Amino acid sequence: MAFNTGLSGLRAASVDLDVTGNNIANASTVGFKSSRAQFGDLYASGFLSAGTNPIGDGVRVQDIRQNFGQGNISFTDNGLDLAINGDGFFVLNNGGEIRYSRAGQFGVDVDGYVVNNQNMRVQGFQADDDGNLSGIRGDLRIDTANLAPRRTTSLETDVNLDSREEVLESQVSVLADVGQAEVGGTSFPAELVTVTYSDGSTQSVQIPAGSSAAEVVDILGQMEGVSASATTEVTLTGLDDAFIAVGGFDFQLELEGVSIPVDTTGVTDLASLADAINNSAASTVSASIVGGALRVVDNRGNTITTTYSNTATTVGPQTQLGTVRLQTERTVTDLSSDTGTFGTAWDGRTLQVTNSFNPLDQRTYNHATSTTIYDSLGNPHVLTQFYVKDPAPGNGVGQSQWSIYLQIDGEYVGGTDLSPYEARFDQDGTLQTVNGDPAGEIVIADWTPKDPSGAPNGADGPPPAGATVVTPIPEPPTSSAFVLNLADTTQYGSAFGVNDQRQNGYTTGRLSGLDVSDEGVLFARYTNGQSQALGQVALASFNNTDGLSPVGETTWVETFESGQPIVGQPGTGTLGSIKASSVEESNVDLSEELVNLIIAQRNYQANAKTIETSDTITQTIINLR
Incomplete structure (x- = not known):
């Protein structure tokens, strides 16, 4: 009996040493949970054999129970290192086998999947193309493609x-138009134009004789509160397709007395003549067909002179003076001139404030x-x-x-x-x-x-x-x-x-970084300033955590005793939150384990002493003969 009792004690102490040694060996293993050996005494008893003073048969190992208490959380430089602060396990896909772990040392494989060091894929809730999270669980994957642009709606x-x-109250006032009809010739006469302001002050400019509309605009624009523009428009009513069709057609155009070459090669009608004028070097001139007649416009008010001919007739030269349009600010109360050209045009106009x-x-x-x-x-x-x-x-x-x-x-x-x-x-x-x-x-x-x-x-x-x-x-x-x-x-x-x-719009963007929230949501940051959810880490909990079966690599698998997993989002129910750029350290207490090591050693030695003493007694009995 003593031999068996001592032997059972040796076995139990040996197991205790093994468990303690395993804890010490994994003191630096991320996500590791320490274990302890639990023992029970042995008694031989039957229906009629139980005595009042039974003697035990020794000890046996009842269970190796793990301690799933929270380990310390330490920070790392890897943004995909995740620690669970609270209850729950990461869900890992090991080639179709589902495992559970507290070790959150994750990275990205060649296909973009989030994996641990053993290439087990991390499970999570999927996100659609717009970053909306769903309840569909699958392997988390980081899409490195460019973020497609989104139009503003x-x-x-x-x-x-x-x-x-x-x-x-705007500065816009009444307009005064002065053109060829007012001046009665092909140029503006010499004229002193005076502007009176609301404060009683005046300002004058001199228009030289023979000035064109474009020149008058430049002069009037020198006065404060006055702006001017000019256009020259001439409609050549005597020119039509029939005139051009006679043959030998030629068209001459002058701006301010300077000849502008117009290539009439291939001109057969008014439309082709308008194209030829528009393609000439006169950038301020445009030609169009209006009411069956050719209209030529200079948007700067330059004096236009035209001459056109065929083999039978020559028309011109015809000169057209531009029209000056005068506009003043509210500060201008009157405009006068010594000859009356502009003063007459201004007379009778009332100031309009709009x-x-x-x-x-x-x-x-x-x-x-x-x-x-x-x-x-x-x-x-x-x-x-x-x-x-x-x-x-x-x-x-x-x-x-x-x-x-x-x-x-x-x-x-x-x-x-x-x-x-x-x-x-x-x-x-x-x-x-x-x-x-x-x-x-x-x-x-x-x-x-x-x-x-x-x-x-x-x-x-x-x-x-x-x-x-x-x-x-x-x-x-x-x-x-x-x-x-x-x-x-x-x-x-x-x-x-x-x-x-x-x-809600944005331009295209390239992936520039990743962030993980406390809820385990993986956010992709792009160069266009946008961020989009790629998925959310899933966590699992069990009714009986102690029922999980360890299978190595700091992972566990579901058993009948643990019950089925309850999978949810971090921070919901009893599930803990996620700490990014962090890992959960082993919960092994080295000081306690070293003390346990001494105790297991003493237990082993004491049980060995039991066997040694029993052997000595047995030897004494044998020597009696």
């Missing part, structure tokens, strides 16, 4: 328009803000919103109104070149309607994306004529139409400010 603008702003919008003149709008939007190819474009305060509608009590002009890359959109959108606010500064729409939405359906040269760039353009554009724009979009939402715009008595401005 929605732009939300939240601004405050300063209610204290005044309705702008609010004429000009995107190039900051004095014609109260506020403006710009944001970048994107076409279907991912090309950026600048959308600018201009806000102009209007006179209050009705009697001005309880409501106010602003006009909204829109431009993309300097070109009007939304039809605002013809009619701006009207935003109305109530007495509380809350937006009521935009063009009667209480939702505050503006649908832009006339935008054609263009390249820097002004030509269409190949991206999707406006929807077909007659097509109905609904909001929000359905996915996938098929045109350049987008919605500008102004529902949060206010009109308070404070300075103009852009509170928020967001749009």
Whole structure:
């Protein structure tokens, strides 16, 4: 009996030594959980054999139980190193076999899958192309392809328009046109033009005799508050297809007395003659057919002289003087001249104060803000919103109104070149309607994306004529139409400010980095400033964690005793959170294990002593004979 008792003790102490040695060996193994040997005593007993003073038969190892307590979390330099802070296990796919682990030393294999050091793939919840997470579980994979561009279909603008702003009084005044009919000749006469300002001051310029319209424009433009432009237009009514068809046709064009060569080779009618003029070196001249006659226009007001002939007739030279258009600012109260040419044209005109919008003149709008939007190819474009305060509608009590002009890359959109959108606010500064729409939405359906040269760039353009554009724009979009939402715009008595401005488009981007959130979501960062969810790490828990069976490589597998896994998202239910760039260290306490090692050694020695003593007694009995 003593031999068996001592032998069972040796076996138990040996197991204890093995368990302790295994713990010490894995003291630095990431995700390792320490074990301890659990023992039970042995008694021989039967139906009628149990005595009042039974003697034990020794000891046996009942179980090797692991301690699944939390290990310390330490930081690393690898962004895909993950630690679980709390309960749960990583779910790993080992060639179809599902394993569970607390060791989060992960990387990426050649195919982009997130794997551990044994190439077991990490399981997680998949994300679609737009980064929306689903409940579908599979192998986590990092897509290194470029992020495809997304066109802008929605732009939300939240601004405050300063209610204290005044309705702008523009600098635009009445126009005065002076042309050949007024001067009665082929040039402007000598004339002293004087401008009087609202403060009583004056300024004068001298127009020399024989000046052309273009020269007059340059001279008048020297006066403050005065701008001038000129065009020269001549319609050659005596020239038609029949005149050209006679043969020997020739056409001569002069600007300010300088001959401009026009190649009439191949000219057979007015249309081909107009093309020849347009292809000449006169960059300021254009020719077109209007009402069956040839019209020649110089957009700078240069004096045009034409001569044309065939084998039978020569017409000309004919000289046409340009028309000067004069425009003044509000500060100008009068214009006079010593000969009356410009003074007469100005007489009888009354000063007109309007609010004429000009995107190039900051004095014609109260506020403006710009944001970048994107076409279907991912090309950026600048959308600018201009806000102009209007006179209050009705009697001005309880409501106010602003006009909204829109431009993309300097070109009007939304039809605002013809009619701006009207935003109305109530007495509380809350937006009521935009063009009667209480939702505050503006649908832009006339935008054609263009390249820097002004030509269409190949991206999707406006929807077909007659097509109905609904909001929000359905996915996938098929045109350049987008919605500008102004529902949060206010009109308070404070300075103009852009509170928020967001749009849903972006250009293409390359993968630049990865981030992992506390919820285990893998975010890809791209060079275009976007980030997109690629998936979410899945965690599993068990009703009886102690029932898991260790299979090496710091992994466990499900058993009947553990129960089936409960798989969910980190941070939900009893599952812990994820710490990125971190690993969970072994929960082995070396000090405790070294003490256990001493105890196991003493136990082994003591059981060996039991066998030795029993052997001595047995030998004494044998020696009695």
